[in-house]
Amino acid sequence: MGHGGGGALSAELVEHLFAPAYGNDLLAGLADSTALTLAGTRLAFSTDSYVVRPLFFPGGSIGDLAVNGTVNDLAMSGARAAYLSCAFILEEGTDLSVVGRIAQAVGAAAVAAGVSIATGDTKVVDAGHGDGVFINTSGIGLIPHGVDIRPQRATPGDLVIVSGPIGMHGVAIMSVREGLEFGVEVTSDTAPLGGLVDAMLDVTPDLHTLRDPTRGGVATALNEIAAASGTGVLLHEHAVPVPEPVAGACGFLGLDPLYVANEGRLLAFVPRSHADAVLAAMRAHPLGAQAAVIGECVTEHPGMVVARTRFGGTRVVDLPLGEQLPRIC
Amino acid sequence: MGHGGGGALSAELVEHLFAPAYGNDLLAGLADSTALTLAGTRLAFSTDSYVVRPLFFPGGSIGDLAVNGTVNDLAMSGARAAYLSCAFILEEGTDLSVVGRIAQAVGAAAVAAGVSIATGDTKVVDAGHGDGVFINTSGIGLIPHGVDIRPQRATPGDLVIVSGPIGMHGVAIMSVREGLEFGVEVTSDTAPLGGLVDAMLDVTPDLHTLRDPTRGGVATALNEIAAASGTGVLLHEHAVPVPEPVAGACGFLGLDPLYVANEGRLLAFVPRSHADAVLAAMRAHPLGAQAAVIGECVTEHPGMVVARTRFGGTRVVDLPLGEQLPRIC
Numbered sequence: 001m002g003h004g005g006g007g008a009l010s011a012e013l014v015e016h017l018f019a020p021a022y023g024n025d026l027l028a029g030l031a032d033s034t035a036l037t038l039a040g041t042r043l044a045f046s047t048d049s050y051v052v053r054p055l056f057f058p059g060g061s062i063g064d065l066a067v068n069g070t071v072n073d074l075a076m077s078g079a080r081a082a083y084l085s086c087a088f089i090l091e092e093g094t095d096l097s098v099v100g101r102i103a104q105a106v107g108a109a110a111v112a113a114g115v116s117i118a119t120g121d122t123k124v125v126d127a128g129h130g131d132g133v134f135i136n137t138s139g140i141g142l143i144p145h146g147v148d149i150r151p152q153r154a155t156p157g158d159l160v161i162v163s164g165p166i167g168m169h170g171v172a173i174m175s176v177r178e179g180l181e182f183g184v185e186v187t188s189d190t191a192p193l194g195g196l197v198d199a200m201l202d203v204t205p206d207l208h209t210l211r212d213p214t215r216g217g218v219a220t221a222l223n224e225i226a227a228a229s230g231t232g233v234l235l236h237e238h239a240v241p242v243p244e245p246v247a248g249a250c251g252f253l254g255l256d257p258l259y260v261a262n263e264g265r266l267l268a269f270v271p272r273s274h275a276d277a278v279l280a281a282m283r284a285h286p287l288g289a290q291a292a293v294i295g296e297c298v299t300e301h302p303g304m305v306v307a308r309t310r311f312g313g314t315r316v317v318d319l320p321l322g323e324q325l326p327r328i329c
Numbered sequence: 330m331g332h333g334g335g336g337a338l339s340a341e342l343v344e345h346l347f348a349p350a351y352g353n354d355l356l357a358g359l360a361d362s363t364a365l366t367l368a369g370t371r372l373a374f375s376t377d378s379y380v381v382r383p384l385f386f387p388g389g390s391i392g393d394l395a396v397n398g399t400v401n402d403l404a405m406s407g408a409r410a411a412y413l414s415c416a417f418i419l420e421e422g423t424d425l426s427v428v429g430r431i432a433q434a435v436g437a438a439a440v441a442a443g444v445s446i447a448t449g450d451t452k453v454v455d456a457g458h459g460d461g462v463f464i465n466t467s468g469i470g471l472i473p474h475g476v477d478i479r480p481q482r483a484t485p486g487d488l489v490i491v492s493g494p495i496g497m498h499g500v501a502i503m504s505v506r507e508g509l510e511f512g513v514e515v516t517s518d519t520a521p522l523g524g525l526v527d528a529m530l531d532v533t534p535d536l537h538t539l540r541d542p543t544r545g546g547v548a549t550a551l552n553e554i555a556a557a558s559g560t561g562v563l564l565h566e567h568a569v570p571v572p573e574p575v576a577g578a579c580g581f582l583g584l585d586p587l588y589v590a591n592e593g594r595l596l597a598f599v600p601r602s603h604a605d606a607v608l609a610a611m612r613a614h615p616l617g618a619q620a621a622v623i624g625e626c627v628t629e630h631p632g633m634v635v636a637r638t639r640f641g642g643t644r645v646v647d648l649p650l651g652e653q654l655p656r657i658c
Contacts, residue, residue: 001421004453013451021432022446034448036412039370039471047414051452083365085376085467092330103350117351119363123378124333129460138414138467142368
């Protein structure tokens, strides 16, 4: 299961199995989406499959995730999603009313994100060889002129901004899956981030790196960026916004919120000179109201993420081997 | 299972469930790929999931199908595939050497088709909730200027050309799945059709309709085109190239070769004035060496496919309800 968790095992699979087999370097850097040029037009292209369990959870469904996840992967290249594909793999016997509700959620999420579902496919597999509904979405969007957002561009001096409180999607899934109650219901943060990124790009096209910390959470995203860019990342742990119910649930379950999945948050690596203005623009947007600076890029410990703890100490924030919680998206 | 078979039940699902939920008309006509305009560039965009069982079969594997299938869907809009995404859903416990062999097949098929794998994703589901390996590929390609190939453009007077012998993919799958032997081994016809379509477009950009008759076979493809365009299709049954081992296997199994899946063939609806030249260009290409005119568009029986039989009679060739053989691709 670890190979699908977005951690070190997933990265190994790409590096040692898929990338050599495909014989090109487009997968290098493990970006959320790939920037391409086609007939002189710069496009972002991205794909993700969604196998979340259960199909419906507080704050959304697999349909919302499938749209927002791919819209967000495109936004992490600075691209505004234009068109999505949407392919269903249904398990024989799945109630068509369930499929209908999910399709409605896909449609509503597409409208909210300003993207059109352009093409689709449906396959059915025998009972016992699927799990209700799996969805793949792929998306294409235009990258504006002058925008070059990549993990490799993070550089010492950049400030690291998170767009809002972390860990809500993962805890929402855990609460329904495990039948746990944490006093206050935590709802998934699933949301389309294209508008927030547009507001940030209005301040400056010179954002260095964007990433939505989904599988593997903030810790994994920071590690991937540190590895791709070779910069060190210093995380100010006390500055990371962790909602009280998320902190409580993680304490109860023995999890670290830094590793819990988010589906409507982003991390931005921004040149220090632009950081105040970018932060202000984020806070003026509904999806960035609680944005905060949580770290910086440093010349020390290149390629590594180190957290300064509440108590003034430091600790290495590792890439997880697999995933704390499988099938989170 | 019928909802995934590409027949009437699949069409109903799109028409009554997905298209209304998505609230746009991009899915109308059930084309293999959708033509889009992005920043003034005309693109084709397509997606397909592959759930074929078994993963390896005479003539290819799920990896070949996943590349060729999406390359072909793009080619059916006249587009040369440029970039593919490739997303794996693995079942927990699947041997990584199997995944590696499939990734190698994907890479080799991409080289053969002249397309780059630009972006990918891997998810893992628990044992018993998947079936080894499922793959989704989506693809984008440029549509040349002056090319407008759509099911709606088929029109009375067009000749219908098939690019080669039919039914080989479906019979190859059946032979391994059912452990049947038909004397001669039938291998899948899986192949990338972009080069063949380029050769046809060199004759004239005015091809009306192209379709690769995959799930549901030639009969289903002809029915979809007749329905989308409102033209009648008259099929000369004796002219359809059915290889002897395919005919034998279908006789033995009680199947009609017209409904058996192909993965490296195309149907072309061509204005009569260009038909000879297009046919000659097809026969000069390795993948069209056995191309043949198999029918024509007529004003009679609009929206219906009628076959003239070997014995001079006629019969209606219906859209199948589901699929003769599930999980063929």
